[in-house]
Each structure stands twice: as structure tokens, then as C-alpha cells.
């Protein structure tokens with residue numbers, strides 16, 4: 001709506017540079033409307049599914065909630081005590097309310113990047129706008145759920161998160177589907193702005209379906225002394241998932257971290273990357289990916305660190321575990337140093353479970369199957385996320401629950 | 408009856424003979440020491456008793472409490488009451504010491520309390536339990552963590568592979584005392600290279616393993632004295648004499 005429409009139209013059939021190319025017309029655009037209601041009154045199939053992606057419909061330990069089903073915003077709100085401290089609403093509403101929001105809209109991600117960005121510009125289905133005001137430190141999480149309840153549906157959300165100077169928050173985003181949904185396409189555009197001294201921990205959990213496709217597009221701007229932590233979990237089947245979020249550490253002493261735990265099941269094709277561009281003095285980055293490939297899944301684990309400032313430092317770690325002979329992991333760590341003085345490093349290891357580890361656990365009384373499962377679950381260790389204790393335990397419970405189902 | 412006995416045991420790894428006609432019987436309630444130079448097969452004997460599949464039993468039999476365990480899987484043997492403290496345990500990322508303790512203590516009524524007690528016994532703070540297993544543990548931490556697991560398991564027969572190597576004097580004191588207490592009323596096989604642990608632990612009998620063969624057996628202190636005085640050359644001679652007859 002705000003970008004040169006002609007440029008966007010030109011991109012509607014432009015394949016993404018990575019991931020299988022999808023035929024947009026294979027997905028439907030018609031969804032019945034859902035009327036707004038308290039999240040606690042949503043039907044059980046929906047609340048059960050959302051709980052598995054960290055969305056609590058009882059809103060316990062949550063400051064605010066955004067809940068979207070298909071193309072309808074069913075709930076947006078937060079606790080009264082946070083009036084004047086945070087803002088949370090759909091982006092469709094926010095764009096009407098704030099003229100200045102257009103400066104943040106398609107500002108970090110070009111709308112004509114590929115057919116998916118173009119699609120979400122031309123068929124935009126809301127998304128959330130979260131803004132934490134200056135100096136506000138929100139110690140309990142805000143949650144956002146993007147839910148699909150219509151089989152075959154295409155949902156295109158565009159989210160904007162603005163962290164004003166010296167603000168702090170945790171956001172949990174859960175993307176999932178109704179148990180009846182087998183296929184569909186979710187495109188999620190998310191633009192994050194972290195201003196001076198802001199700190200955001202963003203945890204996203206995906207639970208799709210065996211024939212579902214997802215194409216998130218994420219970019220982050222990190223200003224002076226700000227810290228962005230992105231945690232991503234995807235343990236359930238998906239037909240194809242391709243995403244390559246990027247963080248621009250523009251400010252001095254800016255930091256970005258991407259932590260991911262992914263589990264490839266069935267025929268899943270997962271192409272997950274993370275890119276950090278170090279532009280500011282003393283900027284720092286870290287990418288940690290733990291990928292487990294089972295069945296016939298294919299996982300591409302990419303990482304790209306670009307050092308553009310002479311006083312910058314980043315590390316990339318990719319660990320891949322193959323638990324099936326038909327599965328495949330391709331780790332592609334890349335480092336680009338553009339100036340001397342930038343310090344970039346990477347560590348990548350792909351392999352099967354070491355026999356020696358299985359034997360050790362068997363010598364502790366575990367059966368071979370138990371030992372394997374313990375090692376695989378160890379690979380999904382959520383302590384790599386560095387979350388606050390309560391949230392870490394909650395995420396651990398979710399991961400353990402899901403792991404039990406897939407192992 | 409023996410707790411553990413090994414009869415005419417010959418073992419190969421990757422087609423290479425590493426144990427040759429080994430005979431050993433450890434009566435219930437006794438602790439035996441296994442001496443031997445590097446690469447003589449001490450650790451291999453332990454792995455074979457545990458049933459690690461790459462240690463192929465070519466001949467012989469292993470008995471535990473009167474039952475042949477030669478063809479059992481490792482976890483079956485362990486569940487019968489065999490415990491082990493490894494010399495060089497592998498690091499396992501993401502698996503916590505707590506995961507292993509929980510498994511051993513799951514039937515205990517006050518597992519949490521027990522866990523804390525065990526940590527105290529071995530000078531660990533509670534957060535050590537959430538460390539990744541053996542990942543970046545110091546030498547002393549490795550040995551104490553191995554013992555911690557055994558204390559939780561409470562096996563009737565325990566094999567300790569060089570619990571005293573690479574350990575400073577302070578850790579040695581802790582380890583020695585814990586092992587000595589634990590071995591009261593239990594049976595064990597204690598591998599030691601330099602015998603430091605014998606200052607703390609009372610052993611009943613010692614055997615010397617040379618090139619995969621038991622070269623001699625006798626009183627632990629006497630054998631240790633000989634080894635310290637003359638080195639293993641003394642045992643090698645001994646083996647040759649035996650061969651001749």
C-alpha cells in the first residue's frame with residue numbers, strides 16, 4: 001500500500017532465492033470471519049494447539065495477547081496496569097492510527113524481495129503491532145498467536161515491533177494450525193526496531209502440518225547498546241519452511257543473537273538461516289543452531305556473519321544430528337569480513353549419535369532406545385536460549401512434550 | 408560364591424587380540440586391584456565385563472552372582488548390579504548429570520533430598536547437576552561425577568577405572584574416602600596405575616595385567632611395593648617364567 005505498486009506487482013512471480021518454489025494459486029484466500037472474543041472462550045481444539053506453541057489462552061503470566069485466526073483478529077489487549085507503557089494492536093489498526101508507522105513499514109525488508117513479500121503486500125491479513133514505550137521494562141512476556149483453521153489457506157501477516165529507547169520486553173509468538181488443517185501457506189513479515197539501550201527476547205515456536213508451507217521474512221535493526229535475542233523452535237512436520245532472518249547491528253555496542261532448535265520429521269524440507277551484519281563499533285553477534293534430521297527430512301542450516309566494522313565480533317555455531325540414513329543436513333556457515341579488525345568465527349559439526357555416548361548411557365542403565373532418545377532430547381536443550389528461569393521451564397516443557405510425540 | 412568371575416576370557420578389538428585367557432574371581436565382599444602398564448588391557452577388561460559390543464569375546468565366560476552374563480546387553484548387566492566409574496567418559500552435550508541421577512533415584516521416596524546429599528558428599532554445588540555431562544569438566548570433576556553416579560546407582564559390584572589419575576591431592580582425599588565408604592559390604596575391581604588410591608582403600612587382592620594376560624596375583628601392598636621399586640619389568644620376567652612351565 002505504501003510502496004511503489006508497480007515494483008511489487010513485478011515481483012509476484014519472482015521465486016525466492018532459497019527453498020522450493022511454491023505456486024501461490026494452489027492456496028485459497030477465502031476464510032470465514034471469526035468474531036472477536038476473549039481468548040479464554042476459544043474452542044478447546046484451538047486453545048490446546050496454541051498452548052503447544054507457548055500461547056496461554058488463560059493469559060497466566062502474560063502481560064498482553066494478540067490472537068489472529070486465519071484472516072481475522074480475534075483478540076488484542078493487555079493488562080490495564082500497562083496502559084501508557086505498551087501498545088499492542090493489529091498492524092491494520094496501527095497503520096490507521098499512526099501516520100509515522102509508514103516510516104517503519106517495508107523499511108527493513110523490500111516488498112519486492114520475492115513473491116512472498118509481494119503477496120503479503122498485495123493480500124495483507126493484519127499481523128501485530130507491538131510497541132514498548134521509552135524506559136518501560138516489561139518482565140512478563142507478551143504473546144502473539146497466528147493461527148490457521150482453514151485447510152489450504154494462505155495467511156499473510158505483517159508484524160512490526162518497536163522497542164523505544166531503554167525499553168525491555170519478552171515476546172512469544174506461536175504459529176500453529178487447527179488439527180484439521182493439513183496444508184496451507186503462511187507468510188509472515190516481521191520488522192523489529194530496537195532503539196538505544198533496548199532489549200528484546202523474541203521466542204517463536206512453529207507447529208505446522210505435514211503439507212504446510214511457511215515463508216517468514218524477518219529483519220531487525222539494532223541501535224546503540226541494544227540487544228536482540230531471537231529464539232526459534234520448530235519440531236513438528238512441515239512440508240517446506242524457508243526463512244533467513246537478518247539483524248543489522250547498526251549501533252555501537254549493539255548485539256544480536258539467533259538461537260534455533262529444529263527437528264526435521266517425515267519429508268520436511270527446512271531451510272533455516274540467520275544473518276548478522278555488524279555495522280557499529282563493538283557490535284557483537286552469535287548464531288547457534290541445533291538441527292536434528294530424522295526420517296527423510298532435509299535440513300539446510302545457513303549462517304552468515306558480515307563484519308563491516310573494524311571493531312566487531314561474531315560467532316556462528318551449527319550442530320547437526322542425523323538420526324536416519326535417509327535424512328540430510330547441509331550446514332552452510334559463511335563469514336564475510338569487509339574490514340580488518342572484525343573477528344568472525346564458526347564451528348559446524350554434522351554427524352550421527354556417537355556410539356560411545358550410547359554405550360556410556362547404557363552403562364548407566366538406560367536401554368539403547370532410551371539412550372538415543374536422551375541424547376536427541378539433549379540436542380534440543382533449551383538452555384542455549386538463555387531465557388529467564390520461568391520462561392525457560394515453560395519452553396522446556398513444550399519442547400519435551402513435543403519431543404515425546406515425535407521421538 | 409563369587410560376585411564376579413571371568414573364565415579363560417579372550418577378547419579382540421577390530422581383529423586384534425587384547426585379552427588372552429584371563430582368569431579372575433572376586434568373591435562377594437572383596438575388593439581386588441588391577442595393576443598393569445599402559446595399554447596392557449585393563450580398561451578393555453572392564454569394557455568387556457560391561458558388554459561393550461566392540462570388545463568381542465572370542466572365548467571364555469563372564470559370571471555375575473552365579474549367572475553367565477557373557478551374552479547380555481550392557482544395560483541388562485548394569486541392572487543386575489554392576490556399576491562403573493570410567494577413566495575417560497565421553498562428553499554428551501545437552502544431557503545433564505541430573506538426567507542420570509533422576510533415573511537411578513526415581514524409585515526413592517525423597518529423591519530430591521538424596522540428590523542434594525550426594526552432591527554434598529562429593530563437594531558439588533547443586534548447579535553442577537545442570538551442566539552438560541563431562542563437557543569441559545576438570546580432571547577432578549570427571550572423577551567425582553563418575554562416583555556421584557555410582558553412589559546414586561548403588562551397585563553390588565563396582566569397577567573403578569583409575570579414579571586417582573589426574574586428580575590433585577585435595578580431590579584424592581575426597582575420592583578416596585568416598586570409595587572406601589562405598590566399598591564396605593560391596594565387591595569391587597579397582598584399576599590403579601600408581602596405587603595412590605590404596606592409601607585410602609583397603610583391598611583384598613591384586614592382579615597384574617601384562618599384554619592382556621594376568622601375570623601374577625597376590626597381596627596388594629606387596630605387589631605395589633615391587634612395582635614401585637622395580638617397575639613392571641619385574642612382572643614381565645615373572646610372566647616369562649610362567650610361560651616356560
Ligand SMILES: Nc1ncnc2c1ncn2[C@@H]1O[C@H](COP(=O)(O)OP(=O)(O)O)[C@@H](O)[C@H]1O
Nearest residue numbers: 420425443444445446447448449450451452461
Ligand atoms: N576401542 C578400541 N579400538 C582399538 N584399540 C583398542 C580399543 N580399546 C583398546 N584398544 C587397544 O587395546 C590395548 C589395551 O588398551 P586398554 O585396555 O585401554 O589398556 P589400559 O587400560 O591397560 O591402559 C591398547 O593397545 C589399545 O590401543
Ligand SMILES: [Mg+2]
Nearest residue numbers: 449450451494
Ligand atoms: Mg585404561
